[in-house]
Amino acid sequence: MHRLFWIVCFVAALTAGMDAQAPQNPALAGAAPPAAPIPDTNPFSSPADIEQGGALFQTHCSYCHGSFGEGGRGADLTAGVYKRGGRDPQLYASIRNGIPGSEMAPVRITDEEVWKVVGFVKRLGSQGLLEKAPGDSTAGRLVYQKMGCASCHRIEKDGGNLGPELTEIGRRRGLKFLTESIVKPEADVEIAYRAVQVLLKSGQTVSGIRLNRDDLSIQVRDARDNLRSILMDNVQEIRYDKPSLMPAYTALNQKDLGDVIAYLNSLKGAQ
Template sequence: MKLLPVAVALLFPFFISAQNGSEQDVEQGRALFRSNCAFCHGLTAGGGRGPSLISAKLVRGSTNDDIKNIIRSGVPGTSMPSFENIEKDDLDKLVRYIRHLGGSNVISVPVNGDADAGKRVYGRSGCAGCHRIGDEGSNFGPDLSRVGSGRSSDYIHQSIVEPSADIPAEYEGVTLFTKDGKKITGVRVNEDTFTVQLRLGNDRFALFNKSELKEVIYPKQSLMPAYKTLPAKDLQNLLAYLDSLRGQQTSGADAIKTKGIK
C-alpha cells in the first residue's frame, strides 16, 4: 500500500495481469471477473445487484469497444463504478470472457407475464408509497425508473419476497431513540461519529446530533415489507412490469441514460 488502500481499491480496483492465448484468456478473464465483477454481477455472471451479463440487452452499442468503455468509465447514475485503472490486456480478457458467456450476439430475454397487469399490481400494492418511477411516487425507497435495466429479474424477485436478503448501503434503515423518549425509523442518508441524517417515510429529513440520542440501532431487516403472500400470477406480472422499466418514462430518466448495458 502506499496511500490509502481501501479508498483506492474502491475507486480503482486492481487487476491481475495475465498471459496471452485465447482459452487461457477466457480462464484469466474468468478469474478477473470473479475478483472484480462477481460481487455485483454474480459468480457466474447471471446477475445480482448488477444486471445479468448473459442475457443483458445492450441498447447503446454492442461492440467490444462499447463494453470496454462501460467497464472503464462506469455507468453514471447507477452503482456501476469506473474501473479506469484496468490494464488493456486485462480488459481484453474480461470482454472475451463476457462474450464467451453469451455468445457474440447477446439477446435480452424478456420476463414472462403481463406487464400491464403488473402495473396494476404495483398500483394496488402501494409500491408508490415508497418507490418512484419517473416523476411519480416517493423517494423513500429505491427509484425503480430503470430497475429493469439495472437488476436481474431474479434479484428483483428476491427483493420483493425477501427484501432483507440484500440491502443496498444507501437504503439501510436506522432506528433512533431520542433522549426525550421518541423512536424514529428511517433510511440512513448519512452518519458520522457525532451526527446522523435520516430520510423519513413522509419524504422529510430528520437530522440529529448524537448527543440528543439515547441509542442508534441498525436493524438487520429491510425497511421494505416482504410481499410473500402476493399471488404467484400477480408476482409474475409485477416482475414483467418492473423488468420493462428501462428509464424511458420521463425526461428526467432520460437525462441519466448513458450508453451501455441497459
C-alpha cells in the first residue's frame, strides 16, 4: 500500500516537472511528438533565436540555397514568395519534412532548431525592409541612369534582361548585399546569371549568359541582349572564366555609391 502511494507521488511530481518546463506550449513538451499540432506562430523567434537560426542555415542549408538565400541547387529564398506557402507552419513543414520528390531531405536538427531556422528564412525574404540606407535616393536614381545600369536591369517596365529585375530589389536584399553586388559582382552570382564565354572556331568570342545547352548547340543571351543559338560544330571552347557579366563599379566615389544604394533600397515593388 505504502509503496504504491509513493510511486504515484513520484509520477505526479515528474509530470508536474515536465509541465513546468514548457508552460506556454505543452504541445512542444515532447510527450507525443508525432501527434503534436504545429503552432500557428513561431514560438522561437527572438533576435537571439534568429541569430542561431542563421548559423544553422549556414551549416545545413547554404550549400544548396546560397549563403544569402539567393538560391542555386535550392530555391531562391529571398523573394518572400514561397511555392509551398510562407506562413510559419508551412515553412516549418517544408523544412522539418523536406520536400518530397526534390533534393531537399528532412534536416537533422531538433524541432526547436527548425523553428529558429524558420525565423531566419523569413528574414531572408524581407532583408531590405529592415534596413534604411542613409544616402540620397533621388540623386541615386540619376547615378543609376548615368552609369547605364538600365542597359542590363529592368525596373518596372524599363530596361534590359541581362541581369536580374530590380523592381523589388529593395525588399529582397539588404544593404551589405547591394553594396557587394556593385563593387564585387563576382562574389555571389545566381546560377541563372552565370556568365559564359563561347570561343568560336572563326576566332570570334560570344559573351553572355548561358540559357541552355544540348549536344548540338548552346543558347546564349549575348552582351547586347540578343538571343543566340550557336551550333557546337562551330565552337572551339566554352569558358566560364569571368563569372559575372556585370562590371565591378570600383571607381564610383563613396557619395555616388551611397546614393545608388539608397535608390535601390527604395525600390520595394508593388506591396
